[in-house]
Amino acid sequence: MPSEPQAAAGRGAAEPQAAEPPPAVESLLTARLTAEVEALDAADPLRAFRDRFTLPEGVLYLDGNSLGALPAHTPERIARMVEQEWGRGLIRSWNEAGWYDLPRGLGDRIAPLVGAAAGQTVVCDSTSVNLFKVLTAALRLRPDRRVIVSELGSFPTDLYLTEGAGVGYDRRLLDRDGDTLEQLLDQDVAVVLLSHVDYRTGRLQDMAAVTELVHRHGALMVWDLCHSVGALPVRLDACEVDFAVGCSYKYLNGGPGSPAFLYAAARHHDAASQPLTGWFGHADPFAFEPGYRPADGIGRFLTGTPPLLSLAGLQAALDLWDEVDLTALRAKSLALTSLFLRLTEPLGLPSLTPQDPEQRGSQVSLRHPQAYAVMQALIERGVIGDFRAPDVLRFGFTPLYLSHAEVRDAAEALREVLVSEVWREPRFAAVAGAVT
Ligand SMILES: *Cc1c(COP(=O)(O)O)cnc(C)c1O
Numbered sequence: 244m245p246s247e248p249q250a251a252a253g254r255g256a257a258e259p260q261a262a263e264p265p266p267a268v269e270s271l272l273t274a275r276l277t278a279e280v281e282a283l284d285a286a287d288p289l290r291a292f293r294d295r296f297t298l299p300e301g302v303l304y305l306d307g308n309s310l311g312a313l314p315a316h317t318p319e320r321i322a323r324m325v326e327q328e329w330g331r332g333l334i335r336s337w338n339e340a341g342w343y344d345l346p347r348g349l350g351d352r353i354a355p356l357v358g359a360a361a362g363q364t365v366v367c368d369s370t371s372v373n374l375f376k377v378l379t380a381a382l383r384l385r386p387d388r389r390v391i392v393s394e395l396g397s398f399p400t401d402l403y404l405t406e407g408a409g410v411g412y413d414r415r416l417l418d419r420d421g422d423t424l425e426q427l428l429d430q431d432v433a434v435v436l437l438s439h440v441d442y443r444t445g446r447l448q449d450m451a452a453v454t455e456l457v458h459r460h461g462a463l464m465v466w467d468l469c470h471s472v473g474a475l476p477v478r479l480d481a482c483e484v485d486f487a488v489g490c491s492y493k494y495l496n497g498g499p500g501s502p503a504f505l506y507a508a509a510r511h512h513d514a515a516s517q518p519l520t521g522w523f524g525h526a527d528p529f530a531f532e533p534g535y536r537p538a539d540g541i542g543r544f545l546t547g548t549p550p551l552l553s554l555a556g557l558q559a560a561l562d563l564w565d566e567v568d569l570t571a572l573r574a575k576s577l578a579l580t581s582l583f584l585r586l587t588e589p590l591g592l593p594s595l596t597p598q599d600p601e602q603r604g605s606q607v608s609l610r611h612p613q614a615y616a617v618m619q620a621l622i623e624r625g626v627i628g629d630f631r632a633p634d635v636l637r638f639g640f641t642p643l644y645l646s647h648a649e650v651r652d653a654a655e656a657l658r659e660v661l662v663s664e665v666w667r668e669p670r671f672a673a674v675a676g677a678v679t
Contacts, residue, residue, distance in 0.1 A: 262612045265662045268589045271655040283647040288571045292643040303649050305628040308606050308639030311496030320559035345554050352561045353504050358478035365541050370490045370503040371400045376517040377486035378408035381434040381463040388433035398442045428460040440470035440604030443631050444595040447604045451482045474605035476569040491557050498556030505544050512540050521546035575642035576605040579650050583607050586654035606639045616671040626656045
C-alpha cells in the first residue's frame with residue numbers, strides 16, 4: 244500500500260471540514276449502464292491481459308500509476324533467477340544467464356514503448372539518480388548557458404534534482420498561473436526539464452511542440468516519462484527529444500523499486516559525459532584500468548552493478564509489454580478515464596484532469612475538501628486509489644487489467660461514499676494537508 248495512510252496513522256482525528264451537502268445522485272447500478280459497460284468489455288481488444296495479472300479478490304485497483312500490479316508469471320521468473328541462475332549458476336550467470344547484458348537489453352525492450360530506436364535506452368538506478376545524470380550531461384553540452392527551467396508543480400524529486408545538478412546555476416520555474424514557457428526561454432537557458440504527464444493533475448503535454456519550442460531557443464529538452472510510459476504511446480525520436488527518464492514500477496508493473504530507464508538521443512552520445520563515472524559505464528570494465536574512459540554509445544550512462552533480482556521482475560513485466568498494441572492501449576485508457584469522468588460528473592467534484600482527451604494522461608484527479616477521509620472510506624470498500632495533498636483524490640486507470648465494468652463500480656463506490664457521507668466517521672479522519 245502507498246505510504247500515505249501509514250504516515251497518517253496516529254496523527255489523531257481532525258474535525259471534518261465543512262463540505263457541501265452531497266447532491267442526490269441516483270445509483271449507477273442500472274440495467275442500461277450494465278449493458279453499456281458489458282458491451283464495451285466484450286469489444287475490448289486488451290481484455291485477455293487481465294488474466295495475466297494476480298490481483299487480490301475484492302480489490303478494485305486504481306493505483307497502478309503509483310505501484311503497478313503483479314504479473315502472474317513474475318514470481319516464477321524471480322524464483323528462477325534466485326534458484327537456478329544465482330543458486331546454481333553462481334558467478335557464471337553474468338555471462339551464461341545474460342546478466343551483464345540486461346541493462347542494455349531491457350532498455351531496448353522499453354525503447355518501442357517510448358518511440359526510441361535501439362541503442363539509446365538503458366535500465367539502471369532510480370529515476371532520481373538518472374535525472375542527476377542526464378541533467379548534468381545536458382548542462383555540460385551547453386557550457387555557455389547558466390539557467391535551468393522546470394515547473395513549480397513537478398514531482399518534488401525532479402525539482403530537488405535541478406538543485407543538486409544545478410549548483411551554481413539559476414533556476415526559472417514555470418507556474419501555470421503565471422508565465423508561459425516561451426516567456427521563460429532565452430539565450431541563457433541550457434536545459435528544460437518537464438513531466439510529460441503531470442503526476443498530480445494527469446495533464447499531458449504536447450511533447451512535439453514543447454521540444455520544438457525549447458530547441459528554437461537553443462536549449463536541450465529532458466522529459467520525465469514516469470506517468471506516460473505504459474500509459475500512452477511516446478515518440479521520443481520523432482520529437483527529437485534530447486534526454487528522458489522514467490520509472491518501471493508504475494504502469495510498466497516491474498515491481499516495487501524496480502530500476503528506472505534513461506534515454507539519450509544517439510546524436511549526443513559522443514559528446515555527452517555524465518557525472519557518475521562508475522565502472523559499468525567504462526569502455527572496458529574488465530580491463531580494471533586506473534582511469535575512466537566512457538563506453539561508446541548509451542553504455543556510458545551506466546554506473547554500477549545492476550540490481551538483478553529487481554531486473555528479473557521487470558524482465559517478466561516486459562514479456563507482457565512485448566505483446567501490447569499501444570494504439571489500442573491509448574484508446575482504452577481514454578475510454579476508461581472518459582467513462583469515469585462522465586459517471587462522476589454529477590457528484591460535483593471539481594476535476595484537475597483535463598476534459599479534452601488530447602491533454603489527458605491515464606489518470607483522473609478530483610478535488611474534495613476532505614479528500615483524505617473520502618479516499619480512506621473508498622479503500623475500506625476495496626477501491627484503492629490515492630490521496631495527494633491537500634485535497635486530491637487520484638485514480639489511475641491501467642488498461643491492461645481494468646475493465647469498463649470496474650470503472651463503473653469504482654464510480655458507484657465513490658457515489659455511495661459521498662451520498663452516505665460515511666467518510667465523516669472518525670476512523671477515516673486525518674489532518675488535511677498533513678500527509679504528503
Ligand atoms: C514516481 C516519480 C518519480 C520517482 O522517482 P524515484 O527516483 O523512482 O523515487 C520521479 N518523477 C516523477 C514525475 C514521478 O512520478
